[in-house]
Amino acid sequence: MTPHSASPDELCSIPALLARNAQVFSDRPAYREKEFGIWQCWTWAEAADEIRAMAMGLLALGLQRGEYVAIIGRNRPAHYWSMVAVQMCGAVPVPLYQDAVAEEMAYVLDHCGARFVVCGDQEQVDKVIEVQDRIHHIEHVLYNDKRGMRKYDHTHLNWLKDIEEEGRAGHFRLGPELDRRIAELAWDSTCVMLYTSGTTGKPKGVVLSNRNIIETSRASVEFDKLGPDEEVLAYLPMAWVGDFIFSIGQAMYAGFCVNCPESPDTMMTDLREIGPTYFFAPPRIFETMLTNVMIRMEDAGDLKHGLFHHFMEFAKTTGETYGMPKLRKQQSTPTLRRRWRSIFRYAMGIGFAVETLVENAVRLFFIKLRHPVKARDHFSARGPIFNLYPQPLRDYFDYRTGDVLVYGPLKNTLGLSRIRVAYTAGEAIGPEIFDFYRSLGINLKQLYGQTEASVFITQQPNGEVRSDTVGVPSPGVEVKIAESGEVFYRSPGVFVEYYKNPESTASTKDAEGWVATGDAGFFEEGTGHLRIIDRAKDVGKMADGSLFAPKYVENKLKFYPDILEAVVFGNGREMCTAFINIDLSAVGNWAERNNIAYASYQELAGHPRVLETIQAHVEEVNLSVAEDPILSGCQIHRFLVLHKELDADDGELTRTRKVRRNVIAEKFGELVDALYDGSTSVYTETEVTYEDGRKGSIKATLEIRDAKVGDPQHKRQVAA
Amino acid sequence: MTMVSYEPFVTEDGRTIGGVLMEMRNITLRFGGVVAIKDISFDIREGEIRAIIGPNGAGKSSMLNVISGFYTPSEGEVWFEGQKRPPMRPYQVARQGIARTFQNIALFQGMSTLDNMMTGRITKMHSSLPAQALWWASAQREESEHREAVEKIVDFLEIQHIRKTPVGRLPYGLQKRVELGRALAAEPRLLLLDEPMAGMNVEEKEDMSRFILDVNDEFGTTIALIEHDMGVVMDLSDRVVVMDYGKKIGDGTPDEVRGNQEVIDAYLGVTHD
Numbered sequence: 001m002t003p004h005s006a007s008p009d010e011l012c013s014i015p016a017l018l019a020r021n022a023q024v025f026s027d028r029p030a031y032r033e034k035e036f037g038i039w040q041c042w043t044w045a046e047a048a049d050e051i052r053a054m055a056m057g058l059l060a061l062g063l064q065r066g067e068y069v070a071i072i073g074r075n076r077p078a079h080y081w082s083m084v085a086v087q088m089c090g091a092v093p094v095p096l097y098q099d100a101v102a103e104e105m106a107y108v109l110d111h112c113g114a115r116f117v118v119c120g121d122q123e124q125v126d127k128v129i130e131v132q133d134r135i136h137h138i139e140h141v142l143y144n145d146k147r148g149m150r151k152y153d154h155t156h157l158n159w160l161k162d163i164e165e166e167g168r169a170g171h172f173r174l175g176p177e178l179d180r181r182i183a184e185l186a187w188d189s190t191c192v193m194l195y196t197s198g199t200t201g202k203p204k205g206v207v208l209s210n211r212n213i214i215e216t217s218r219a220s221v222e223f224d225k226l227g228p229d230e231e232v233l234a235y236l237p238m239a240w241v242g243d244f245i246f247s248i249g250q251a252m253y254a255g256f257c258v259n260c261p262e263s264p265d266t267m268m269t270d271l272r273e274i275g276p277t278y279f280f281a282p283p284r285i286f287e288t289m290l291t292n293v294m295i296r297m298e299d300a301g302d303l304k305h306g307l308f309h310h311f312m313e314f315a316k317t318t319g320e321t322y323g324m325p326k327l328r329k330q331q332s333t334p335t336l337r338r339r340w341r342s343i344f345r346y347a348m349g350i351g352f353a354v355e356t357l358v359e360n361a362v363r364l365f366f367i368k369l370r371h372p373v374k375a376r377d378h379f380s381a382r383g384p385i386f387n388l389y390p391q392p393l394r395d396y397f398d399y400r401t402g403d404v405l406v407y408g409p410l411k412n413t414l415g416l417s418r419i420r421v422a423y424t425a426g427e428a429i430g431p432e433i434f435d436f437y438r439s440l441g442i443n444l445k446q447l448y449g450q451t452e453a454s455v456f457i458t459q460q461p462n463g464e465v466r467s468d469t470v471g472v473p474s475p476g477v478e479v480k481i482a483e484s485g486e487v488f489y490r491s492p493g494v495f496v497e498y499y500k501n502p503e504s505t506a507s508t509k510d511a512e513g514w515v516a517t518g519d520a521g522f523f524e525e526g527t528g529h530l531r532i533i534d535r536a537k538d539v540g541k542m543a544d545g546s547l548f549a550p551k552y553v554e555n556k557l558k559f560y561p562d563i564l565e566a567v568v569f570g571n572g573r574e575m576c577t578a579f580i581n582i583d584l585s586a587v588g589n590w591a592e593r594n595n596i597a598y599a600s601y602q603e604l605a606g607h608p609r610v611l612e613t614i615q616a617h618v619e620e621v622n623l624s625v626a627e628d629p630i631l632s633g634c635q636i637h638r639f640l641v642l643h644k645e646l647d648a649d650d651g652e653l654t655r656t657r658k659v660r661r662n663v664i665a666e667k668f669g670e671l672v673d674a675l676y677d678g679s680t681s682v683y684t685e686t687e688v689t690y691e692d693g694r695k696g697s698i699k700a701t702l703e704i705r706d707a708k709v710g711d712p713q714h715k716r717q718v719a720a
Numbered sequence: 721m722t723m724v725s726y727e728p729f730v731t732e733d734g735r736t737i738g739g740v741l742m743e744m745r746n747i748t749l750r751f752g753g754v755v756a757i758k759d760i761s762f763d764i765r766e767g768e769i770r771a772i773i774g775p776n777g778a779g780k781s782s783m784l785n786v787i788s789g790f791y792t793p794s795e796g797e798v799w800f801e802g803q804k805r806p807p808m809r810p811y812q813v814a815r816q817g818i819a820r821t822f823q824n825i826a827l828f829q830g831m832s833t834l835d836n837m838m839t840g841r842i843t844k845m846h847s848s849l850p851a852q853a854l855w856w857a858s859a860q861r862e863e864s865e866h867r868e869a870v871e872k873i874v875d876f877l878e879i880q881h882i883r884k885t886p887v888g889r890l891p892y893g894l895q896k897r898v899e900l901g902r903a904l905a906a907e908p909r910l911l912l913l914d915e916p917m918a919g920m921n922v923e924e925k926e927d928m929s930r931f932i933l934d935v936n937d938e939f940g941t942t943i944a945l946i947e948h949d950m951g952v953v954m955d956l957s958d959r960v961v962v963m964d965y966g967k968k969i970g971d972g973t974p975d976e977v978r979g980n981q982e983v984i985d986a987y988l989g990v991t992h993d
Contacts, residue, residue, distance in 0.1 A: 036871035037883065147876070148934060265881035 013185035013210045015088045017252040022048035025228055025255045031077040034262035034270055042077060044255070050078075054160065055085035056167030056174040058116070061140055061158070065090035065181065068112040068193060072096045072105070072128070073120020075234040075260045078144045078160055080248060082118045087191065090181040091116075094193045094205070095238040097655045098124060099648070101689075106131040108195050111500065112205060113137055118160070121145035125152070187211045193499055194241050196451050197654040205499030206241075206451045215492035216454040217249035219475040223459065224421045230256035230278045231418070235267050240656060241451040242425070246280055249454075271415035279422040283429035284657065286444075288585075289414055290433050291561050295589045308410075311402035315439035322399040323407070323441025324462075325420050348389075352397040355388055407440050416442050423447050423459070425470075426656065428532075428551075430559030434467035446470050448532060452508065452515055453477070454493035458530045469529035479530065485520040486536045520549075538661065540571035546633030548576070550661070553634045556621045561586040562613060565646050565653075567664050568636065569672055575637040577675040579668065580614055581646055587613075602643045602700055611705060614641055618707040626710030635709045638675050640682070642668075643700035649689045671702065680704055737958065738766030740802075741910060741942050742787065747796035749782055749966075756782040757793070758966040764910065769936055770944045771953045774963035775986060780946045781823065783963065784912050787944065788820050789813030801909075815843050819908035821899045823915045823946075829888035833879060833898050834870065836887055840905030841866040873904050876938070877931060893924035897931070904935065911935065913945040917952055925949065929956060954978065962986065 011017050021030065026045040033040050042050065063069070069086045071093055073079045083093035094112050096105060098120060105127055109117070115137055119125045125143050132138055143149060144160045167174060191210045195203040220226075234247040247258045256278070261270040268289075297308050315323065389397070411417040422437075422444045429446065437444040447459035448470035458479065460471035473479045477491035490513045497505045509515050520539050521532040533539065534551040542548050550568035557566040557580065564583040570576035582605050591598055591607070598604040622635040646652040651663050665672055667686075674682035685699045728738045742764040749757040757779045764770045772780045785791045786798065792807045799805065800816060808816075819840070827836050844866065845852075847859040874880055877897055882890055887898055896916060903911055916932065917925045929952055935941050947953045953960060954974040962970035962977055964986040970977045977983055 034880075036868065036875055037880075038871075147938070150937070262880045263878065269881070 012187045012214065013087065013182070013189070014084055014191060014213070014248060014252055015182050015185060017214070018044075018048055018051065018084060021252065021255045028228060028255070029257040030251075030255075031080070031258050031260070032274075033077050033260040034266070034273075037262075039259075039273070047077070047081065050164065051081045051084050051088070052178070053164040053167040053171075054081055055088035055178055056171055057163030057165075058085055058089050058091075058167070059174045059178055059181075060166050060170055061116070061163065063089045063091050063116060065184075067091040067116070068094050068114045069116040069118065070094045070096055070109055070112065070114040071118045071238065072098050072124045073118070073144060073238070074098055074264060075236075075238055075243070075247070076120065076144065077258075077260055079118065079120065079238060080234075080258065082142075082160065083192070083248065086116075087185070088178060088182050090184060090189075092190045092193050092207075094195070095244070096195070097197075097237050097239045099237075100655060101649065102127040102130045106134060108203060108205075109138065110135050112193065115139045117141050119143045122148040125149065125157070185210065188496075190496070192244055194239060194244065194451055197240075197656045197658065204501055204504055207496040207499050208241075208454055208493075209496050212454045212493045212495060213245070213249045214253065215476065216456055217245060217253040219492075220245070220456055220459075221250050221254045223461075223475055224278075226250060226254045226256065226278060226421070228255035230254060230420075231274055231276045232256065232258055232278050232280075233261065233267075233271055233274055233276045234258050235261050235264075235270075236280065236282075237655065241455055242280060242449070245455045246278075268415065272413070273415075275415060275418040277418045277420045279416070279419055281422070281424060282426040282657075283424050283433065284427070286424060286429065286433055286437060287561070290436055291583070291586050293410065293414070294561070295585070298589070298593070307405055311406040312436070312439070314398060314402060315407065315441075316435060318395045318399050319439030319441055322396050323403075323439065324443055325441065348393070349397060349400070352389060352394070355386055359386060403441070411440055411442065416440075419443060421445065425449055427658070428555040429467060430555075431467040432559065438465065447474075448530065450515075450517060452495045453489060453491060454495070456493060457487075457489050457491070457517070460529075464527070464529070466529070469524060469527070469531050471530065472528055473530070479523075480514070481522060482516075484536065485522065485533075485539070487517045487519050487521045487530070487532070488514045489517065490514045538571075542570060542576075542633045543572060543574040544633065547630050548634055549631055550576075550634070552631055553578075553621065553625060553636065554659075556624060557617065560617045562590070562610075563617060565659065567646075567659055567661065568634070569665065569675070570634065573676065576634050577672070578618070578636045578639040579664070579671070580618075580639055580641050582610060582614070582641060584645070601645065602698065605641045605643055606700065606703065608703075611641060611703060614639070615705055615707055622707060623710045632710075636707050637709055638704055638706050640671065640675065640702045640704045643684070643702060644686060644688060644698060647688075650687075674704060735767060735937065737768045740764070741766040741800070743799040744783075744786070745797045745799065747783075747786060747793045747798070749779075749786060749791055750794045756966055757786070757963075759796070760963070760966075760968045761796075762961050762968065762971055764942060764944055765959075766942055767936070767940055768942060768958040769932070769956055770942075771957035771960045772944065772946050772963060773948075773950070773953055773960060777965075778963040779966040780963055781914060784820070784914055784944070784946060787910075788818060788912055811843070814906065817907075817909035818912065819903040819906040819910075820912035821896070821903050821914060821916060823918060825892075825895045825899055827887045827895060827899055827902070830886055832884050832886055833882050833890075833901075834874070834884065836898055837870045837873065837901045837905045838866060840902035841869065843906055869907070870901075870905050873901050876904075876934070877901050893920055893927070896920070896924075896928065900928075900931065900935075904939070904941075907939075908941060911941050911943045913943065913947075915946055915948065917947060917949055925952060932956060 011020060021044040027043050029041050030044040030047040031042045069091050071079055071082055083095065086093040094114065096108055109131060117128050117138055119128060119141060121143065125141060128138065128141055139156060141157050142160050142163060143157070146159060188209050188211060191208050191213045193205045193207050195205050197203065232246060232251065234243060236243045251258050259274045261267045297305060408417065419442050422442055424444060425447045434444065443462065445460040445465050448457050449455035450457060456474040457477055458471045459474050477489055479487060479489045482488055494509065494513055494515050518536050519532050520534055520536045521530055523530055534549040538550055540548040548571050553568045554566040557563050562583055563580055565581035567579040568576055584601055587604060587610060591604060596607060596609060598607060604610060618636050618639055625635050626632050646659070648655050648657065652660055652667065654660060671682055671684055681701055681703050683701045685697055687695055687697050689695055728736060730736050740763045745761050747757055747760050748755065772783055774780050782791060786793050789808045789810045789812065797804050845862060847862050851859040874883060877900065879894065879897060879901065882894060887895060890898065900916065917928050920928065932943060933956065936943055957974060959972060960974055960977045961968060962983045969982040969986055970980040
């Protein structure tokens with residue numbers, strides 16, 4: 001590990017970075033939030049003032065050094081401020097998932113021993129009050145949104161603004177104490193504690209130090225050359241490490257502006273209004289956006305439909321070369337040469353337009369005359385006629401044309417026109433989805449990260465972007481592959497410990513600082529890119545000894561827009577089977593266009609034609625899996641389409657929407673049995689939890705289908 | 721029937737119920753030979769939620785229309801804020817601070833949520849027609865003031881995501897909410913809701929109930945509502961008027977009404993022998 005060293009600028013904590021930003025970027029925007037239909041803005045100086053007032057208010061309430069303060073709420077400036085204010089007081093912020101039900105929240109609140117809880121609104125306060133009779137150490141509850149709070153007992157309940165006022169009023173008394181506490185913050189003091197989503201078992205509190213957060217932020221900001229004029233939209237859960245790094249770590253380090261959406265429902269509109277330059281989204285968001293685009297294009301008129309498909313087809317091969325945004329360069333004053341160059345470029349462009357028009361006129365004339373019936377096939381098959389321009393130049397101008405007609409307007413609608421760098425992570429992204437965005441000229445890249453690593457383990461540098469790898473090790477990160485195939489890493493971002501859990505800390509992080517990711521992967525020969533296969537513990541053996549990697553197959557399935565989620569079983573068994581969840585918006589739209597009536601999700605999921613479509617998808621996946629010599633055993637022999645959507649409220653997914661394999665296998669045990677006992681249908685009753693916590697049950701008879709399986713390639717070779 | 725005291729008092733959950741805001745005295749409404757309302761008297765007190773219930777055809781909507789000034793009673797007097805109200809046009813009543821929603825949604829289908837709600841502010845607009853048409857400074861200033869008031873209600877009703885959506889495209893439950901928003905935009909003293917939960921599913925009903933309670937609580941608006949869902953009425957309202965065949969057959973707190981024999985008969989039916 002690197003020896004203990006002070007940062008060159010003594011910027012060794014978030015409050016220190018804030019103080020620098022308040023000085024250097026004082027009147028540049030730091031936070032924006034849409035409220036009452038208008039984007040409200042706070043400059044760095046204003047934000048610093050608010051945060052300081054809040055910190056003094058917390059001091060006045062008696063916040064001690066080293067305490068843990070829980071923060072529950074959606075992305076709002078005040079919540080980010082409260083995290084920094086807590087750090088100023090020498091305490092540690094613990095952001096929690098706001099959509100967690102009271103039960104889940106109780107465990108974390110109990111585990112971190114928070115005396116102070118900052119809540120977003122009435123809903124969160126209610127949850128905290130609900131668990132308060134079991135968790136006795138909660139003393140003060142603060143809330144940000146006043147709505148509906150008037151009638152509550154305010155003896156231990158405070159409005160955040162009141163606390164700020166109190167802090168401002170007492171600044172003579174509290175100021176010196178606060179400055180003392182800020183000065184005490186060092187490289188190794190705890191910056192934040194984040195709870196893992198808990199794919200298996202109880203969530204663990206990951207303690208990250210200032211060194212972890214700031215070193216990682218510095219490295220990643222330099223990697224992508226992020227500057228103070230970046231715009232980001234903060235819409236991902238605050239409890240997730242990514243949001244902490246992007247909206248606090250990197251934002252504070254680079255000094256860029258964090259924009260908070262008006263409400264979770266308006267995220268897409270707000271995205272479009274802000275036009276972020278730096279964007280992060282899990283694959284799911286990109287999938288949803290693409291599905292929406294495709295659905296709307298299906299309904300569009302012939303001209304739009306034709307243009308869209310023509311130019312998207314064209315962009316598949318050329319987008320990578322001609323579409324990517326220019327890397328940031330030092331702008332000098334325009335020279336005479338550059339002016340001439342731009343004039344030349346325009347002239348070439350006009351020439352190209354004239355050529356194209358003439359060419360098309362000629363084609364129309366000859367082809368339509370000679371082949372009136374088959375004109376369509378002949379039209380583009382002939383290639384260029386005059387060929388005055390070399391192919392790359394033609395492609396360049398064609399791409400520019402597409403940019404004006406299709407790519408530009410489409411990116412604008414999606415809110416992605418200003419993107420310089422976009423990342424996706426968390427799950428594998430479908431190659432078609434990935435290529436769609438890349439070909440539009442959106443610099444979408446992949447990264448591989450973990451809470452324990454302060455996000456970054458590997459990421460893709462500009463120019464080396466592919467859909468099937470997760471990139472090369474991030475700056476400062478060392479990665480090695482163990483004998484078992486598990487990926488290990490070591491970096492300045494490696495977490496300090498799991499809170500109150502030394503056994504887990506010891507089993508994850510060894511004495512030299514190497515951390516086990518729990519993922520199996522390998523480095524690709526030649527490029528040095530890392531490829532992840534699956535969770536190491538999910539990787540198993542089939543009964544015949546061949547490798548079983550469920551995620552690999554599930555991802556292939558999920559790349560179909562019709563399939564929302566898939567769960568593959570087969571560890572230790574003689575064949576693989578799968579549960580499949582249909583995507584209601586995609587399948588529903590398909591049903592509408594094909595005049596298939598359905599009343600509910602359940603009915604649609606059980607429709608024979610839907611099952612046929614899904615079966616076709618499964619069989620296609622089987623073919624592609626069969627080509628892989630190692631994983632050909634993972635072909636799906638039997639599957640069923642689930643009658644309910646897997647949901648985090650029922651404990652089937654984590655809050656970050658990852659599949660909880662064991663929970664599902666246990667809960668739908670009878671369905672799994674039915675998949676293996678050869679029956680063709682199965683009756684089931686499932687308990688569901690509604691959003692308000694009440695329970696109900698749904699009953700269904702599910703059809704089980706057999707899918708065709710391809711011949712494993714290596715066996716064919718043996719036979720031949 | 722219990723005697724109602726006219727002193728302001730505080731309810732169990734901490735709301736203040738004030739003096740009488742509106743009083744109906746011996747109202748009778750006839751359409752030709754049909755008597756829709758027969759000699760009904762009741763009052764609505766400041767800050768309360770008052771429900772009017774009854775079987776189909778009991779005259780509830782006619783009663784609401786009398787309050788909102790759409791019908792002028794054939795006999796009887798309407799007293800508002802301690803003054804006898806002369807026969808008025810509905811817009812004059814609206815100016816007095818009475819706003820309403822309709823049983824069948826009556827929004828401008830082609831206009832956005834925001835525009836629909838802005839129409840609720842019409843009684844508060846002062847700038848002249850030419851000023852608004854030419855977009856003079858005074859009209860601009862006024863527009864932004866009204867927009868601010870509307871945005872507060874948008875925030876309150878949590879309909880930010882449909883701000884710019886044409887109302888006709890919205891699902892039923894949201895349209896109802898927009899209509900409530902339009903009524904609220906008028907900053908009424910008395911809010912009339914004609915079957916606010918009709919045709920809603922349980923979740924939408926719960927949402928709507930919460931909004932009605934919140935409106936009453938946050939803005940202190942007096943609310944008179946007609947509703948069929950007895951569960952909702954009994955939970956929401958402070959006092960209930962029960963009507964049947966144009967007559968008042970009960971008046972009092974939900975518990976009193978529930979125990980009233982006449983009300984039970986009207987709802988469950990009696991054998992006529």
